[in-house]
Each structure stands twice: as C-alpha cells, then as structure tokens.
Amino acid sequence: MSEFLQQLLNGLSLGAIYALIALGYTMVYGVLRFINFAHSDVFMVGAFIGYYLGKLVPEGTLWGGLLVLSGAMIGCALLGMFIERVVYRPLRHGPTLNVLITAIGVSLLLEYTGQIVFGAAPRTFPQIFPTANYHVGSLTISSNQVFVIGVAILLMIALQLIVFKTKIGTAMRAVSLNPKAAQLVGVNNNVVISFTFGLGSALAAAGGILYAMNYPSIDPLMGVMPGLKAFVAAILGGIGNIPGAALGGLLLGTVETFIGGSQFSTYKDAIAFAILIVILLFKPAGLLGKFTIEKV
Amino acid sequence: MIAPRLHVLRYLRGVKNAGFRFAAALAAAPCASVAAAAAAPEPIKIGVYASLTGKEAVWGQSAEKATRLAVDDVNAAGGVLGRPLLAIIEDNQSKPGESVTAVRKLISRDKVIAILGEASSGRSLEAAPICQQARIPMISGGSNPKVTQVGNFIFRTHFIDPFQGTVMSRFAREKLGAKRLALLTEVTNAYAVGLAKYFSADAAAHQTPIVIEQKYSAGERDFKAQLTAIKAANVDAIFVPGYYTEAGLIVAQARELGLNLPVLGGDGWEGPQLLAIGGPALRDTYYCNNFSSESDVPETRRFIARYQARYQSMPGGTAADAYDAVLMLTDAIQRAGSTEPEKIRAALATTRGLRGVGGPLNVDANRDQLKPAYILGYNSGDYHLVQVIQP
Known part of the structure; x- marks a missing residue:
C-alpha cells in the first residue's frame, strides 16, 4: 500500500510538469489550430534562464527561488511572443502545414542554438528553493514534489481565471470560436494571439524550472522527451481543452510511473503510448474534448 | 522537435593546432630542434575520436587533453622513428552513430595509421568494425569484453x-x-x-x-x-x-x-x-x-603533476587511458620500426611490461589488459581511495 501511495505521488509530481507544458500546446491549438512544436524548446530555454538567474540569487531561499521562477516566466513569455511575431504571424494566412513545418524548424533552431550558446554538455541546476524531506508514515515526500504539484495547481487555477473571468480571456475564447467574427466585433486578433503565446510560454518556463528542480541536470535537448509526452497529454485530454490538458498530463505521468516501477520498466514509454492509442480509439476527441462534425 | 537531428561534423582544431604545438615542443627541446626543423620530417598521423561535447563531454575533453600532453611528450623526446606525432581529434558528440562517421573520415581522408578512443564501450563497439575492416589498429578505453572481440586489430588500455x-x-x-x-x-x-x-x-x-x-x-x-x-x-x-x-x-x-x-x-x-x-x-x-588520484605508483604521480601543471585540473581515468594509448602506440611503432598498420598491430599484440601512467600495460591473448582496480568511496565532498584490488 505504501509503495502504491509513493508511486502515486511520484507520478503526480511528474504528471504536473507534463500538464504545465501540455497547457501551452493546447492553448495555441485552441486559438490558432496548429501545434507549436517549438514549445518544448521554450521549456528548455526556461530552465536555462533559471540556471543563469539562479547564480545571481542566494541558493535555497524562497524569495530567490520565486524571483528566478518569475524571471524565467517573463523571459520565456517574451521569447514566445517574439517567435509568434517574427515567424508565425507572416505565415498565418497560408496553409496550416506551412506553419507546422516552420514550427519544427524553430524547434531545431532553438535546440542547436542552445548547443552553441549554452554548450552541449549537461549542466547542474542549482537548488534555488529550500529543500526538505517529510516522512508521513512510510511515505517520503520531498518538498520539491509538494512544490511542483502546488505550483502547477496554482498556475492552472490562475489560467482558468484568466480565460474565464477576464476581458482578454473572453477575447481568447472568441478568437478560438471564430477569428473573423471576433475581429468584426472589435477584438484585436494580433494582441490576443500574442497574449496566448506569452501565457503558454510562461507556463512552459515554469514547467522547465520545476522539471530542473526535480531532475537537476539540464541540457539543450532536455525538452524533446517531456515535450513529446506533454503533446501526447494534450491530445489525450482533448486538444484545445484546458482542463483536458491538465488531466492528460497527470494521467500520463502516473501511468508512466506505475509501469516504470514494475518489471516492465523498459517498456514504459511503449505501454504509456499504447494506452493513448486505446483511449483515442474509443474517444477520438480525447477524454474531455468534444467531437465536432465538420460540414463540407 | 521530432525531426531527425542535423548532423554537424565538427572539424576540430586538430591540424592547425598540432602544427603549432609541434613547433612549441621543438622549442622546448633545444638540442633536437635545429636538426629536426631543418629536415622537417613528415609527421605520423594518429586519429582520435572522443566525446568532446554532449552527455559524456567530460571524458572526451580530458581524453583530448591527455592525448595532447602525451603527443607533446613524445615529440619533445624526439618523436618516433625520428618523426613527430600528429593527433587529429574528432568529436562524436556522445551520440550513437557519430563515431562511425568520425572514424571513417579519419581513416579515408586523413589517412591516419592508428585510431585511439574511446572511453565508452558502446561507441568503441561502433568504431571497432570500421577499423578492423580498414585494417587500422585501434586502442580503446572501453571495458566491455566485446570491444576487443571485434577482431585482431582492436586493443584496449582498460581492464574488462x-x-x-x-x-x-x-x-x-x-x-x-x-x-x-x-x-x-x-x-x-x-x-x-x-x-x-x-x-x-x-x-x-x-x-x-x-x-x-x-x-x-x-x-x-x-x-x-x-x-x-x-x-x-x-x-x-x-x-x-x-x-x-x-x-x-x-x-x-x-x-x-x-x-x-x-x-x-x-x-x-x-x-x-x-x-x-x-x-x-x-x-x-x-x-x-582504473585510476585513483591518490595512487602512489610513481608513473601515476608524475602524470598527475604534469597534467595539473598544464591544465590546472585533476586528471581522471579516461585521461590516464588516453595517455597510455599514445604510450602503447608509440612503443609499438618503435618496436615495429615502421608505421605500417599491419606491423604496428603485430607489435601491439606483444606489448609486455610497459609502464603506463594508469598501471602496467600487458596485452594478453585476447588483446585485453590485466590491471588493478581502485575502489573509491565518497567522503566529505570527494571520492577517496578505499581499496586497491590486484587482478
């Protein structure tokens, strides 16, 4: 039983990070109907901004850690908006496939620029927040795990509030529903799309920092696997659906951890992805997605 | 993100720098310099592949440093057969598949007479068949027994x-x-x-x-x-x-x-x-x-002092292996009296009692080494020698 609870906790803290990254994929898809493959590399850049900022503040202090976290989030938000402005906006009215290919190009550009700027060798991420281990019965909970889950929940609530309670959130939903109609009623699509990219990238940066805190070895290709998993999580939950992305991330992290702890650990990615296929066979739009019939 | 990785082959400082280093080494050995500079004999080219970047960059970089130190030492002592050594170093980015490209390039384009590298058994196993096929001797730092089983041109400096x-x-x-x-x-x-x-x-x-x-x-x-x-x-x-x-x-x-x-x-x-x-x-x-910085073997102590003086850092096991690989090769060329790969291979197979910086070098019938193992334990901030186990 205690092993089960421990694995559940491990899985949830991993899944919370997937969920944060998945939110970025899902938001961009919701507004623009395309997959921003560069998102996983924004996640990597977030971790590296954290690495450099972490050297400027004293290690293991709460205010220093929060400063690093918000610094990385702001930095990545700017990066996300910059990528959107320079690369995606000129292509917005072309075929979706063009943007998709460009997104892969931006992803590779970030990865290999990272290898030149940051170096290809892995670096050790500093302990930016104070750490401790708590023992509850036979369960061991590290402060990092609590922190990851806590921050992820807080950010998801904040996101839900932004999308449903603010003016810009209403505009985002309007653009997602029908961009042309939104424009007709006075929504500035460019601003809304920029904002979406900024928000998604800030969440990716937070995910990057939390990931690096838990697994303190970072390198320019670190985003590839978590990015792929988060992408899958977004589809699993129903792409374009914000609570769906969160659910998908938590589910994928938990399943992966449980398989990782069994004797089939070598197959953990294969099994996790096989489960995805099965779910999509029965629910083609994902767990919380709505399947809409396209009229021809 | 999911697209295949671009392959960037790095052409490292090899050719350019080695020439400069060679000149520096000559300057450091004034008695040999006049004659050697006048004749300017053609250098003996040896190829090195290492993980200079990527996940195991630490090994490749220290191997590169130790190789350069070893080559400069040999050249300062007058080279081999009156010719200086020239190391051409290629990076495999710690990635699977890259070693093959690097070694092929070293053999076909640079026409090296031997290949040295590397610490990883997996990547040594990729390079070994290429060397065996081209009949170019290779000295690996890997420990997996399969490396030398690839063929009679493959040797190692490490225990198995x-x-x-x-x-x-x-x-x-x-x-x-x-x-x-x-x-x-x-x-x-x-x-x-x-x-x-x-x-x-x-x-x-x-x-x-x-x-x-x-x-x-x-x-x-x-x-x-x-x-x-x-x-x-x-x-x-x-x-x-x-x-x-x-x-x-x-x-x-x-x-x-x-x-x-x-x-x-x-x-x-x-x-x-x-x-x-x-x-x-x-x-x-x-x-x-295979190495401890606290070993009291005189060759090891001397190597550590010289490496530290030049690079201001402590050498590790991969550095010792890289240095010993140059030592083994130089010794074989000397005994073979030739730079023909086949003759070097025969001489390498009979390496006995060579005093390497990481312990004695004896090539056995399987082209493997019997060397002492050092068990290191963590204690207050660093690893220290706990026990030495002789083979």
Whole structure:
C-alpha cells in the first residue's frame, strides 16, 4: 500500500510538469489550430534562464527561488511572443502545414542554438528553493514534489481565471470560436494571439524550472522527451481543452510511473503510448474534448 | 522537435593546432630542434575520436587533453622513428552513430595509421568494425569484453567488465556485508548491460542474490518509480552500472525517497557532474575505477603533476587511458620500426611490461589488459581511495 501511495505521488509530481507544458500546446491549438512544436524548446530555454538567474540569487531561499521562477516566466513569455511575431504571424494566412513545418524548424533552431550558446554538455541546476524531506508514515515526500504539484495547481487555477473571468480571456475564447467574427466585433486578433503565446510560454518556463528542480541536470535537448509526452497529454485530454490538458498530463505521468516501477520498466514509454492509442480509439476527441462534425 | 537531428561534423582544431604545438615542443627541446626543423620530417598521423561535447563531454575533453600532453611528450623526446606525432581529434558528440562517421573520415581522408578512443564501450563497439575492416589498429578505453572481440586489430588500455563486476560484487559482500542486492541497469548501454551481467553472475555464485532488477534508458531523469520498487524489495545495497549523469540523479532521488543504502557503481561513474548533482547525497556510495588520484605508483604521480601543471585540473581515468594509448602506440611503432598498420598491430599484440601512467600495460591473448582496480568511496565532498584490488 505504501509503495502504491509513493508511486502515486511520484507520478503526480511528474504528471504536473507534463500538464504545465501540455497547457501551452493546447492553448495555441485552441486559438490558432496548429501545434507549436517549438514549445518544448521554450521549456528548455526556461530552465536555462533559471540556471543563469539562479547564480545571481542566494541558493535555497524562497524569495530567490520565486524571483528566478518569475524571471524565467517573463523571459520565456517574451521569447514566445517574439517567435509568434517574427515567424508565425507572416505565415498565418497560408496553409496550416506551412506553419507546422516552420514550427519544427524553430524547434531545431532553438535546440542547436542552445548547443552553441549554452554548450552541449549537461549542466547542474542549482537548488534555488529550500529543500526538505517529510516522512508521513512510510511515505517520503520531498518538498520539491509538494512544490511542483502546488505550483502547477496554482498556475492552472490562475489560467482558468484568466480565460474565464477576464476581458482578454473572453477575447481568447472568441478568437478560438471564430477569428473573423471576433475581429468584426472589435477584438484585436494580433494582441490576443500574442497574449496566448506569452501565457503558454510562461507556463512552459515554469514547467522547465520545476522539471530542473526535480531532475537537476539540464541540457539543450532536455525538452524533446517531456515535450513529446506533454503533446501526447494534450491530445489525450482533448486538444484545445484546458482542463483536458491538465488531466492528460497527470494521467500520463502516473501511468508512466506505475509501469516504470514494475518489471516492465523498459517498456514504459511503449505501454504509456499504447494506452493513448486505446483511449483515442474509443474517444477520438480525447477524454474531455468534444467531437465536432465538420460540414463540407 | 521530432525531426531527425542535423548532423554537424565538427572539424576540430586538430591540424592547425598540432602544427603549432609541434613547433612549441621543438622549442622546448633545444638540442633536437635545429636538426629536426631543418629536415622537417613528415609527421605520423594518429586519429582520435572522443566525446568532446554532449552527455559524456567530460571524458572526451580530458581524453583530448591527455592525448595532447602525451603527443607533446613524445615529440619533445624526439618523436618516433625520428618523426613527430600528429593527433587529429574528432568529436562524436556522445551520440550513437557519430563515431562511425568520425572514424571513417579519419581513416579515408586523413589517412591516419592508428585510431585511439574511446572511453565508452558502446561507441568503441561502433568504431571497432570500421577499423578492423580498414585494417587500422585501434586502442580503446572501453571495458566491455566485446570491444576487443571485434577482431585482431582492436586493443584496449582498460581492464574488462568481468573483472570489474566481480570486484564490486566481492566488495558489496565482504566489505559492506550485503546479503540481498538490487540492480538498476541502463539498458540502452552495452557497457552497463555487460557489467550488470558479470556482477549478477558473481553475486549469484556467492549466495548474495539479486532480488530485484530495475531498468532505465539513457537520458532519463526520473528514477523514482524504479527506486520506490527497489525500496519495497528490502535490499542491502544497490548496484548502478551506468554513466555519471544518471548515477548522480539516481543517488539524489534515492536519498530523497529515504533510501539510505550503499549504492555501488562502475568506472562509468567517474565525472565531476556526479559530485555536482549528487552532492552530500553521495555519502555511502562507492565505485570501481582504473585510476585513483591518490595512487602512489610513481608513473601515476608524475602524470598527475604534469597534467595539473598544464591544465590546472585533476586528471581522471579516461585521461590516464588516453595517455597510455599514445604510450602503447608509440612503443609499438618503435618496436615495429615502421608505421605500417599491419606491423604496428603485430607489435601491439606483444606489448609486455610497459609502464603506463594508469598501471602496467600487458596485452594478453585476447588483446585485453590485466590491471588493478581502485575502489573509491565518497567522503566529505570527494571520492577517496578505499581499496586497491590486484587482478
């Protein structure tokens, strides 16, 4: 039983990070109907901004850690908006496939620029927040795990509030529903799309920092696997659906951890992805997605 | 993101710098310089492939430094057969597949007479068939027995994993008193899989069975699932054959889960990243290496002093292997009296009693080495020598 609870906790803290990254994929898809493959590399850049900022503040202090976290989030938000402005906006009215290919190009550009700027060798991420281990019965909970889950929940609530309670959130939903109609009623699509990219990238940066805190070895290709998993999580939950992305991330992290702890650990990615296929066979739009019939 | 990686072949400072270094070495040896500079004999080209960037960059970089030191030493002493050595160094970015490209380039374009490298058995196994096919001698620093089994042109400077696995299993049994053992193996790594096999075989033969075996892949960062399963299996010690980045993360996460058991590893653990990631969590961890900075062998002491003077850092096992590879090759060329690959191969096979910086170099019938193993244990911020085990 205690092993089960421990694995559940491990899985949830991993899944919370997937969920944060998945939110970025899902938001961009919701507004623009395309997959921003560069998102996983924004996640990597977030971790590296954290690495450099972490050297400027004293290690293991709460205010220093929060400063690093918000610094990385702001930095990545700017990066996300910059990528959107320079690369995606000129292509917005072309075929979706063009943007998709460009997104892969931006992803590779970030990865290999990272290898030149940051170096290809892995670096050790500093302990930016104070750490401790708590023992509850036979369960061991590290402060990092609590922190990851806590921050992820807080950010998801904040996101839900932004999308449903603010003016810009209403505009985002309007653009997602029908961009042309939104424009007709006075929504500035460019601003809304920029904002979406900024928000998604800030969440990716937070995910990057939390990931690096838990697994303190970072390198320019670190985003590839978590990015792929988060992408899958977004589809699993129903792409374009914000609570769906969160659910998908938590589910994928938990399943992966449980398989990782069994004797089939070598197959953990294969099994996790096989489960995805099965779910999509029965629910083609994902767990919380709505399947809409396209009229021809 | 999912597109195939671009292959960037780095052409390293090799050619350009070596010429400069050669001149510097000549200046350092004034008695030889006048005659040599006048005749300017054609250099003997040796090819080196190493992981200068990427995950195991620490090994490649220290191997590169030690190779340059060794080549300069040979050249300062007048070179081999009156000709200077020239090392051409290629990077494989610690990635599978890249070593083949690098070694092919060294053999076909640079026309090197021998290939040196590298510390990773997996990447040595990629390069070895190319060298064997081209009939160019190769000296690896890998420990997996399969490396030299590729063919009669493949040699090594390192001890082999059956020895290392036995040493660590014996250490767990005799020094740590472990009765029940756990394995956490990197399954995508030929070295780790081999080492796990020899460790388990020895453990099983001495009634200290492996009660649980968990696996991971290279580049993974989350090991809590496997470690939680190991914790539930109630063992006395964990053996983690793998490389230093993952080893550091594994130990740190084990301690986070309250798994305060001895953790053992092989020579793949060596690298400053281990200390940087693991930190104080590394208490009660031990690994086996081919080199210790606290060894009292005079050749080793001299090597450490010279390496430190030149690079202001402590050499590791991969540096010693790289230095010894140059030493073995130079000795073979000298004895063969020729730079013909076939004659060098024959001379390499008869290397006996050469005093390397990482211990004596004796090539046996399988082209392997018998060298002492150093067991290092973590104590207050660094690893220190715990025990030396002779073969």
